[in-house]
Amino acid sequence: MDSARTKPIDQLTEAEAVQELTALADEIAAHDIRYYQEDAPTVSDADYDALKQRNAAVEQRFPHLVRDNSPSLRVGAARSEQFAPVEHGVPMLSLDNAFSDEDALEFDARVKRFLRLDGEVAYTAEPKIDGLSASVLYRDGRLVRAATRGDGRVGEDVTENIRTIGDIPHKLSGSGWPSEIEIRGEVYLGAEEFAALNAAAEAAGQRTYANPRNAAAGSLRQIDSKITAQRPLRFFAYAWGLFSTPFAETQWEALQMLKAWGFQVTPQSRRVEGVEGLLEAYRYMEAERPKLGFDIDGVVYKVDRLDWQQRLGFVSRAPRWGIARKFPAQQARTVLEAIDIQVGRTGALTPVARLQPVTVGGVVVTNATLHNADEIARLDVRIGDTVILQRAGDVIPQILSIIPEERPADAEPYDFPHLCPCPLKTEVVRETTASGAETVVRRCSGEFACPFQKLAHLRHFVSRRAFDIEGLGEKQLTLFSERGWLNSPADIFRLHEKRDELLALDRFGETSVRNLLDGIEARREIALERFVYGLGIRHVGETTSLALARHFETAEAFVATARAAADQTAGSLYAELSDLEGLGPTALAAVLDFARSRPALLIPASASLEEHLRLAIPRLNARARTALAERFGDWASFEAAAAQALAQTPGEAFQELASIGTVGVVAARMIAAFFAEDHNRAMVDSLLGELRVIPAEKPKSDTAVAGKTVVFTGALERMTRDEAKAQAERLGAKVSGSVSKKTDLVVAGPGAGSKLKDAEKHGVQVISEEEWLALIGG
Numbered sequence: 001m002d003s004a005r006t007k008p009i010d011q012l013t014e015a016e017a018v019q020e021l022t023a024l025a026d027e028i029a030a031h032d033i034r035y036y037q038e039d040a041p042t043v044s045d046a047d048y049d050a051l052k053q054r055n056a057a058v059e060q061r062f063p064h065l066v067r068d069n070s071p072s073l074r075v076g077a078a079r080s081e082q083f084a085p086v087e088h089g090v091p092m093l094s095l096d097n098a099f100s101d102e103d104a105l106e107f108d109a110r111v112k113r114f115l116r117l118d119g120e121v122a123y124t125a126e127p128k129i130d131g132l133s134a135s136v137l138y139r140d141g142r143l144v145r146a147a148t149r150g151d152g153r154v155g156e157d158v159t160e161n162i163r164t165i166g167d168i169p170h171k172l173s174g175s176g177w178p179s180e181i182e183i184r185g186e187v188y189l190g191a192e193e194f195a196a197l198n199a200a201a202e203a204a205g206q207r208t209y210a211n212p213r214n215a216a217a218g219s220l221r222q223i224d225s226k227i228t229a230q231r232p233l234r235f236f237a238y239a240w241g242l243f244s245t246p247f248a249e250t251q252w253e254a255l256q257m258l259k260a261w262g263f264q265v266t267p268q269s270r271r272v273e274g275v276e277g278l279l280e281a282y283r284y285m286e287a288e289r290p291k292l293g294f295d296i297d298g299v300v301y302k303v304d305r306l307d308w309q310q311r312l313g314f315v316s317r318a319p320r321w322g323i324a325r326k327f328p329a330q331q332a333r334t335v336l337e338a339i340d341i342q343v344g345r346t347g348a349l350t351p352v353a354r355l356q357p358v359t360v361g362g363v364v365v366t367n368a369t370l371h372n373a374d375e376i377a378r379l380d381v382r383i384g385d386t387v388i389l390q391r392a393g394d395v396i397p398q399i400l401s402i403i404p405e406e407r408p409a410d411a412e413p414y415d416f417p418h419l420c421p422c423p424l425k426t427e428v429v430r431e432t433t434a435s436g437a438e439t440v441v442r443r444c445s446g447e448f449a450c451p452f453q454k455l456a457h458l459r460h461f462v463s464r465r466a467f468d469i470e471g472l473g474e475k476q477l478t479l480f481s482e483r484g485w486l487n488s489p490a491d492i493f494r495l496h497e498k499r500d501e502l503l504a505l506d507r508f509g510e511t512s513v514r515n516l517l518d519g520i521e522a523r524r525e526i527a528l529e530r531f532v533y534g535l536g537i538r539h540v541g542e543t544t545s546l547a548l549a550r551h552f553e554t555a556e557a558f559v560a561t562a563r564a565a566a567d568q569t570a571g572s573l574y575a576e577l578s579d580l581e582g583l584g585p586t587a588l589a590a591v592l593d594f595a596r597s598r599p600a601l602l603i604p605a606s607a608s609l610e611e612h613l614r615l616a617i618p619r620l621n622a623r624a625r626t627a628l629a630e631r632f633g634d635w636a637s638f639e640a641a642a643a644q645a646l647a648q649t650p651g652e653a654f655q656e657l658a659s660i661g662t663v664g665v666v667a668a669r670m671i672a673a674f675f676a677e678d679h680n681r682a683m684v685d686s687l688l689g690e691l692r693v694i695p696a697e698k699p700k701s702d703t704a705v706a707g708k709t710v711v712f713t714g715a716l717e718r719m720t721r722d723e724a725k726a727q728a729e730r731l732g733a734k735v736s737g738s739v740s741k742k743t744d745l746v747v748a749g750p751g752a753g754s755k756l757k758d759a760e761k762h763g764v765q766v767i768s769e770e771e772w773l774a775l776i777g778g
């Protein structure tokens with residue numbers, strides 16, 4: 001960074017300002033090319049915005065120095081030569097940015113000043129989609145041409161590519177559309193689709209995209225529209241350019257028209273009043289952001305009345321009637337000071353980055369997850385490196401990349417520990433799945449001998465949703481296991497034998513020891529689902545534990561089947577097929593049935609594997625056929641694999657486990673693996689020797705809510721969410737976390753948000769907590 005760049009603007013000499021503006025223009029132009037033409041930016045949006053802001057500030061102080069090619073006079077960059085130029089009927093301009101509540105207040109004040117209004121102004125507040133703007137021209141309701149924004153005046157002709165996007169109608173529906181109109185909106189890629197696209201590119205050894213926006217831009221700007229067609233691009237319409245006849249009086253009305261003509265408009269958009277409304281809409285969009293499934297980078301405010309928009313007009317290149325309120329940067333750079341290793345309950349070693357504190361999206365961040373050794377190797381992150389940190393919603397912050405130029409000369413590659421940091425110093429091994437494949441997870445091979453694992457395991461065992469034993473916190477557990485009193489969960493129930501030793505400890509008086517032992521005694525009777533959950537088997541969470549408890553009813557029945565399943569685990573190919581994404585249980589059964597019966601078939605030799613599958617196994621759906629075709633490639637490989645998988649079909653006990661409610665093959669394999677270990681069986685036996693496990697209650701089938709799917713949302717006043725859930729389930733209802741068309745009932749308390757909207761959308765009945773209690777007679 002040169003000296004001028006860091007110098008406060010009010011201290012720049014005129015000569016320095018000239019130099020600075022030249023440098024900024026070059027730098028911004030270079031970024032624009034990487035961003036707009038190569039879809040491969042090298043700086044964060046925040047850094048880019050900072051350059052533009054500095055340029056604008058220098059120009060403001062030295063207005064006579066504004067260059068002809070000033071970045072502030074341009075929107076976007078020149079188009080690429082690959083596409084034919086298209087002149088927009090009306091230029092595609094971008095909005096000015098706002099970064100704070102004050103900016104929003106100022107915007108509202110400016111609008112009112114200009115229009116000489118006293119009352120509140122109505123605005124629309126729309127999510128600012130982080131994609132690629134496009135303009136689609138319709139004549140007599142038919143799509144005739146589509147263009148990217150380009151430099152705002154002339155864009156690139158991407159008509160053929162735009163035609164491949166499902167959200168963009170080739171023919172407008174409804175009525176009332178002008179005979180000629182340019183529809184404008186954003187081409188974007190959903191978060192899941194982006195991840196899948198990058199995963200596929202990575203697997204194929206191709207270049208990956210930095211973010212969904214670049215992926216959308218790269219996908220839309222393909223020379224071959226067949227490639228674009230394979231990308232799951234989407235489109236939200238929100239504006240228009242040229243139009244032959246007026247069709248709406250307000251922005252809000254116009255959005256409804258766009259919808260009626262067959263476009264998607266963002267469901268989060270709202271019409272708001274005055275400055276209060278603007279600020280409230282911003283908070284709402286901020287809260288919705290992590291749940292949307294696509295990237296937004298702010299909120300767009302527009303004056304609702306189109307005649308007022310007209311009066312407000314433009315100042316230089318941006319409209320006066322609208323503004324883009326941007327979210328604070330979700331990325332920041334900081335220095336990685338250390339990498340710590342944490343050992344979890346299952347012995348997995350998780351590296352955690354310790355960072356120089358930095359504010360990201362309004363929150364101070366000091367740690368970030370590094371996931372695993374492979375991730376450290378992939379990032380090539382070293383202690384002392386400057387890193388780019390990302391925080392998205394409530395997710396744990398993660399490190400996106402490092403800045404190689406800023407690496408200290410003495411930084412050495414990180415050596416992932418080969419020994420567990422526990423006092424045992426046992427060897428660290430790569431975790432394998434039940435089918436024998438290596439995973440990215442490294443774990444301590446010490447199992448229960450590893451004190452870190454033992455502690456994490458005991459912590460889980462006494463946690464609130466498992467045995468819920470008060471007075472046994474981390475400190476006590478550590479102390480007692482150091483003394484050798486706690487080696488396995490069963491030892492907790494033998495702590496009373498150590499009463500005298502406990503009393504001899506510092507800070508353990510008569511009362512606290514009595515309370516502790518009483519607390520433990522109270523848990524000698526335990527519900528089966530808590531017992532199962534407390535075992536801490538991987539992939540066996542609360543829901544799965546409950547399903548197991550309901551199915552087996554007694555601990556003995558569960559343990560007997562789990563032990564039997566331990567000898568019947570599915571073979572690797574069977575396991576792989578049952579895990580194959582796109583191949584559900586029904587499709588797997590169809591494949592195995594086929595392998596069993598081997599019907600004689602007359603299928604043309606030229607048939608692709610997908611066609612062959614369609615003819616040979618009609619019960620397979622398209623998704624399953626694609627999944628199998630991608631995995632096996634040709635018929636002979638598939639046939640051989642199906643036969644092998646059939647031979648590897650697990651035994652009855654295993655299948656019973658896997659078929660229970662939410663358990664599934666993955667958790668069943670974990671249960672089988674758990675009970676295959678001698679020390680685990682001994683641990684369970686010894687624990688059962690101490691306990692009376694209360695058989696699970698079968699859910700009732702004769703209540704008003706039996707068999708119904710219920711969603712609780714908002715604050716409940718008479719009971720906690722957990723209680724409500726447990727009670728509903730006892731009464732035979734299914735409790736779900738999200739509203740879909742399968743939901744029967746939404747119980748909404750104060751503060752219910754998006755789920756209420758979903759209920760409306762799906763026409764699901766909504767009742768209050770009182771009405772719910774009346775319904776169940778509680």
Ligand SMILES: [Zn+2]
Nearest residue numbers: 420422444450
């Ligand atoms: Zn260890």
